[in-house]
Amino acid sequence: MKYLAFALFIFANTAFADFRVVFQQPKNPADAVVFRLLGENHALEEFVDTLSRGIQVPVRVPIIVRSCGAPNAYYYPQDRSVTMCYELFSEHFQVLQRKFGNRLSSEEVAKAVASEFLFALLHELGHAVFDLHQIPILGREEDAADQFAAYFILTVKSYSILQHAPIYMEAFKYGLFDKLVRGKTLYSDEHALSEQRLANLVCWGYGKEPQQFQEVAIAIRMSQHRASRCAKEYAQMERSIRSLLGDKLRINSHGQPFSPVSMESANAIGSMLQQYKCLACHDVNARKIGPAFRDIARRYRGGDVEQQLIFNVMAGSTGVWGEVPAPGLHNIPEVDVQKMVRWITSL
Ligand code: HEC
Ligand SMILES: [Zn+2]
16 A cells, blocks of 8 residues: 555656647648757757756646647747757758858757757757746846756766857857848847857856866957856856745756656566565655655755665664654665665656
């Protein structure tokens, strides 16, 4: 009985509230190029899977990738879905290839467009997360969504997305994207100019990892003055994001993987906790003889504590959570303890 309730708990928490990619068949040949680019090797599904583990959302958010008849990408609050139109990227693909085909291989152009897609997707998910969790925002929401995207990219170290920035820069030099999408209403748009958005992204990257981003910063001609302030800018952004998202953000600031708990491994861990009698003293949500697993996760959120917790569980402890001592559990293999601790801290 107890195990069933446990399994249902895990199911309810990991299976339904997540981001989920829904591909629709492209309607014209230009869109098919982007479809192939994203669909290959399930790269997009994997990326989105990582996101689902990193950011907690209260409902399932479908990410619909389709031909829309216009270049666009948006979050729609009424049904809490994100739509990514092939056209936005097929158009950029064509423009980039036309302008730079003689200098860049089509693979390079494709990579730049795929990176742009991932960035745009994260930006839209930023809007989704702000809405779903009613996150307060000062300044422009569009800039906040860029910060959300950049923070995620830099924290899980998917740098390659930003490393393609110089290629976008080439395009921006010709004013291509803004003219293409926004025409004469450019200055009244809710987004900052594309060049500024790009410079911000590179600044945050440079602020966090100067070595990684030095070349890109030079390529987009960032001023010395701005560059010297990027580390502070990044630190402030990180502090704000972590404080606003709180325990909805399931990654620590070292970019350590938010414990990769799939449905299967969650069930395996359920039976492990049963087998080793942890559930005699612990419950996921409530305090028993020992602290609730959720409270343990909350207390150590963002900290680098895995080794310490493994040690405490195996050696036993007292006084961390109160007077009642935890027994030493030396006879359990350390690999199993590690799996359980990772799962507990991922809650
Ligand atoms: C006999 C009861 C009992 C059993 C069995 C038990 N625990 Fe605990 N556990 C406790 C108590 C009590 C504490 C709090 C100890 C303290 O305050 O220092 C605790 C603390 C913890 C902590 C937090 C440690 C810290 O340093 O904050 C973790 C993680 C944990 N237990 C995991 C497990 C796992 C995994 C198992 C099964 C392998 C398990 N426990 C089995 C009673 C138990
Ligand atoms: Zn936006």
